[in-house]
Amino acid sequence: xxxxxxxxxxxxxxxxxxxxxxxxxxxxxxxxxxxxxxxxxxxxxxxxxxxxxxxxxxxxxxxxxxxxxxxxxxxxxxxxxxxxxxxxxxxxxxxxxxxxxxxxxxxxxxxxxxxxxxxxxxxxxxxxxxxxxxxxxxxxxxxxxxxxxxxxxxxxxxxxxxxxxxxxxxxxxxxxxxxxxxxxxxxxxxxxxxxxxxxxxxxxxxxxxxxxxxxxxxxxxxxxxxxxxxxxxxxxxxxxxxxxxxxxxxxxxxxxxxxxxxxxxxxxxxxxxxxxxxxxxxxxxxxxxxxxxxxxxxxxxxxxxxxxxxxxxxxxxxxxxxxxxxxxxxxxxxxxxxxxxxxxxxxxxxxxxxxxxxxxxxxxxxxxxxxxxxxxxxxxxxxxxxxxxxxxxxxxxxxxxxxxxxxxxxxxxxxxxxxxxxxxxxxxxxxxxxxxxxxxxxxxxxxxxxxxxxxxxxxxxxxxxxxxxxxxxxxxxxxxxxxxxxxxxxxxxxxxxxxxxxxxxxxxxxxxxxxxxxxxxxxxxxxxxxxxxxxxxxxxxxxxxxxxxxxxxxxxxx
Ligand SMILES: Cc1ncc(C[n+]2csc(CCOP(=O)(O)OP(=O)(O)O)c2C)c(N)n1
Numbered sequence: 001x002x003x004x005x006x007x008x009x010x011x012x013x014x015x016x017x018x019x020x021x022x023x024x025x026x027x028x029x030x031x032x033x034x035x036x037x038x039x040x041x042x043x044x045x046x047x048x049x050x051x052x053x054x055x056x057x058x059x060x061x062x063x064x065x066x067x068x069x070x071x072x073x074x075x076x077x078x079x080x081x082x083x084x085x086x087x088x089x090x091x092x093x094x095x096x097x098x099x100x101x102x103x104x105x106x107x108x109x110x111x112x113x114x115x116x117x118x119x120x121x122x123x124x125x126x127x128x129x130x131x132x133x134x135x136x137x138x139x140x141x142x143x144x145x146x147x148x149x150x151x152x153x154x155x156x157x158x159x160x161x162x163x164x165x166x167x168x169x170x171x172x173x174x175x176x177x178x179x180x181x182x183x184x185x186x187x188x189x190x191x192x193x194x195x196x197x198x199x200x201x202x203x204x205x206x207x208x209x210x211x212x213x214x215x216x217x218x219x220x221x222x223x224x225x226x227x228x229x230x231x232x233x234x235x236x237x238x239x240x241x242x243x244x245x246x247x248x249x250x251x252x253x254x255x256x257x258x259x260x261x262x263x264x265x266x267x268x269x270x271x272x273x274x275x276x277x278x279x280x281x282x283x284x285x286x287x288x289x290x291x292x293x294x295x296x297x298x299x300x301x302x303x304x305x306x307x308x309x310x311x312x313x314x315x316x317x318x319x320x321x322x323x324x325x326x327x328x329x330x331x332x333x334x335x336x337x338x339x340x341x342x343x344x345x346x347x348x349x350x351x352x353x354x355x356x357x358x359x360x361x362x363x364x365x366x367x368x369x370x371x372x373x374x375x376x377x378x379x380x381x382x383x384x385x386x387x388x389x390x391x392x393x394x395x396x397x398x399x400x401x402x403x404x405x406x407x408x409x410x411x412x413x414x415x416x417x418x419x420x421x422x423x424x425x426x427x428x429x430x431x432x433x434x435x436x437x438x439x440x441x442x443x444x445x446x447x448x449x450x451x452x453x454x455x456x457x458x459x460x461x462x463x464x465x466x467x468x469x470x471x472x473x474x475x476x477x478x479x480x481x482x483x484x485x486x487x488x489x490x491x492x493x494x495x496x497x498x499x500x501x502x503x504x505x506x507x508x509x510x511x512x513x514x515x516x517x518x519x520x521x522x523x524x525x526x527x528x529x530x531x532x533x534x535x536x537x538x539x540x541x542x543x544x545x546x547x548x549x550x551x552x553x554x555x556x557x558x
Contacts, residue, residue, distance in 0.1 A: 054083025216280020
């Protein structure tokens with residue numbers, strides 16, 4: 001076997017795994033970057049911060065189903081770790097490389113150096129060090145294997161040397177890759193027949209069942225099996241926020257997103273169900289409004305690829321271990337369509353609950369008020385996001401508005417959401433566009449969220465990353481308003497407002513200054529044309545919408 005450098009090995013293996021972009025702040029693995037340029041077509045996106053590099057890798061991974069790569073030298077390692085938290089919470093296959101310590105100098109107060117490895121423990125599935133160059137091939141293969149297998153998640157490899165200089169060393173190495181692990185899912189474990197039939201029997205016997213679909217349905221690519229099973233058995237479907245693209249919102253069986261950042265109709269349906277079927281969801285706090293919807297004790301069944309997830313949050317009547325697509329396809333094969341008739345009254349009830357929701361919110365979804373209402377923004381996005389569009393949504397109010405008020409129209413549309421980090425959506429949208437360059441990407445964020453990584457407009461312009469970012473700009477983080485009003489005795493005082501308001505800034509002008517297309521919207525009628533113009537521009541675009549600072553999203557219904 002020939003001797004090659006770690007840099008050659010790494011560059012070739014990343015290309016072999018189909019990596020198209022890596023996101024980083026220099027300087028880390030410098031030689032590897034030079035080898036990437038010589039040997040591969042991988043784009044080396046250098047960003048304005050390690051956290052946004054991690055978010056871009058995360059958006060790339062969620063949009064493409066392939067591991068997203070991000071990197072930092074030793075001094076940036078904890079900034080990168082901070083950015084992995086959302087990937088860890090969302091089960092996104094991100095692989096992070098950092099520079100680390102050298103045995104020759106560690107514990108001698110080397111410049112910029114700390115022991116960073118422990119900080120990666122809570123934000124990764126696997127956290128390891130590469131101390132000898134001959135280990136590059138097996139450690140990289142294991143990184144890909146862990147990132148995409150079972151419930152996917154982030155991996156960290158720390159390379160010896162503060163900038164990972166170990167990549168300059170040579171060893172006899174074969175840059176062998178395992179293509180099976182270049183995307184999610186590498187395996188599709190089949191369910192065992194007995195547990196599958198037991199779960200199906202409960203579903204068929206139920207008079208008021210509901211399916212709660214989570215992000216595992218997207219990871220498995222099980223959307224069409226899910227919808228076909230729901231149709232065959234006449235079962236309404238709600239989703240977690242992460243699973244919002246399991247079924248189009250306009251489908252007659254869709255009742256909306258349940259839980260905390262939710263739609264009232266979904267929680268009302270779940271609360272009335274006599275059986276809840278969780279598919280590819282952790283049934284965590286956000287999805288169940290902190291285990292209140294449904295109440296603990298309701299008859300429940302769960303389908304998941306991760307044995308430890310089965311029954312973690314709700315006691316279960318039946319469990320099915322397996323890949324969501326494989327399990328749902330088998331259920332579909334064995335399902336008895338004749339059992340659907342008895343659920344006619346339930347379907348009627350769930351449809352009238354959905355109609356009540358729509359009638360209640362129609363005036364706001366169609367509002368002509370100035371400043372613009374966020375509900376109208378959501379309705380315009382429902383109308384104008386293309387059939388193959390990817391929507392990338394921030395947390396906080398952005399998550400509430402879009403989770404509750406936006407609808408996917410087509411099975412070809414995707415919805416990716418922050419698992420809790422404010423500021424995630426804009427860089428994640430850039431990463432999503434890199435991961436799925438042929439699909440339109442529209443990020444939705446508040447202004448507080450947009451400020452975090454506003455410098456990445458320059459990255460988007462420099463690398464021609466043509467996503468559209470729509471900013472709900474109310475010159476504040478007004479999701480915090482209710483909480484501060486409460487601690488100020490229910491009154492809106494000037495002092496309380498200091499804690500959540502900002503200056504009104506025209507982000508369209510900033511975007512233009514940096515070289516992107518900026519569109520400022522101040523009237524609702526301008527929204528649709530602005531989104532259409534942005535989608536056609538083939539440039540990075542910021543659509544800055546001046547919205548109502550007093551608009552508050554409805555709270556979850558229990
Ligand atoms: C990293 C992080 N820090 C703090 C928060 C808490 N938080 C949630 S929403 C929010 C304000 C959101 O403001 P903006 O994005 O402008 O949306 P708006 O509420 O104004 O619609 C804050 C501070 C968070 N989710 N993530």
